[in-house]
Amino acid sequence: DAMVIQNPRYQVTQFGKPVTLSCSQTLNHNVMYWYQQKSSQAPKLLFHYYDKDFNNEADTPDNFQSRRPNTSFCFLDIRSPGLGDAAMYLCATSRLGETQYFGPGTRLLVL
Amino acid sequence: SQQGEEDPQALSIQEGENATMNCSYKTSINNLQWYRQNSGRGLVHLILIRSNEREKHSGRLRVTLDTSKKSSSLLITASRAADTASYFCATGNTDKLIFGTGTRLQVFP
Numbered sequence A: 001d002a003m004v005i006q007n008p009r010y011q012v013t014q015f016g017k018p019v020t021l022s023c024s025q026t027l028n029h030n031v032m033y034w035y036q037q038k039s040s041q042a043p044k045l046l047f048h049y050y051d052k053d054f055n056n057e058a059d060t061p062d063n064f065q066s067r068r069p070n071t072s073f074c075f076l077d078i079r080s081p082g083l084g085d086a087a088m089y090l091c092a093t094s095r096l097g098e099t100q101y102f103g104p105g106t107r108l109l110v111l
Numbered sequence B: 001s002q003q004g005e006e007d008p009q010a011l012s013i014q015e016g017e018n019a020t021m022n023c024s025y026k027t028s029i030n031n032l033q034w035y036r037q038n039s040g041r042g043l044v045h046l047i048l049i050r051s052n053e054r055e056k057h058s059g060r061l062r063v064t065l066d067t068s069k070k071s072s073s074l075l076i077t078a079s080r081a082a083d084t085a086s087y088f089c090a091t092g093n094t095d096k097l098i099f100g101t102g103t104r105l106q107v108f109p
Helices: none
Strands: A004-007 A010-013 A019-025 A031-037 A044-050 A053-056 A064-067 A073-078 A087-094 A106-110 B004-007 B010-014 B019-025 B031-037 B043-050 B055-058 B061-066 B071-076 B085-093 B096-099 B103-108
Touching (some): A044 A064, B019 B103, B043 B071, B071 B085
Parallel strands (some): A010 A106
Antiparallel strands (some): A019 A073, A031 A087, A044 A053, A087 A106, B004 B019, B055 B061
């Protein structure tokens, strides 16, 4: 089935230790998004790719980076995770201007 | 700040009852969407209503939109225990969605 896949589902990292979260899609959508969702809060857009064009939200910390090596894959890199970065990270895809389809999310725990 | 504010923040009902959630937003929109999120999971798209539409149905869901009041409502009829989840409205143009604060719905069997 066409879908958005996120790996791992749960990630534990140490304070300051770089971590990479992965997202892949079989929908052939040209837009991919990363959201951060803290407990009991709304998802907050970090950045998105339209094809290879990277669009960063103004308030996304520099600590967060992203890579999209091809249409199917997109990575979220957190260079030096802090305790405040513990959250659910959601990947979504869409055709431009159309409905976004979300993956199951990766829950990040920072020790 | 977030585009959408939802109320109530939490809602508890019995199976078979109807659940109504409201969303208010601040600026003009092209469309408004509703998503469901089961605990610890990703978001599932429920329904999209365009700014020129006033009401839309999908199964047990009914969404209304009042652009003059900048508000929308989601009605779930004949609720089931499986409807237990958080519900978010989202507004945006083209490629950027801004989510509301969400309503946590608990449906008791």
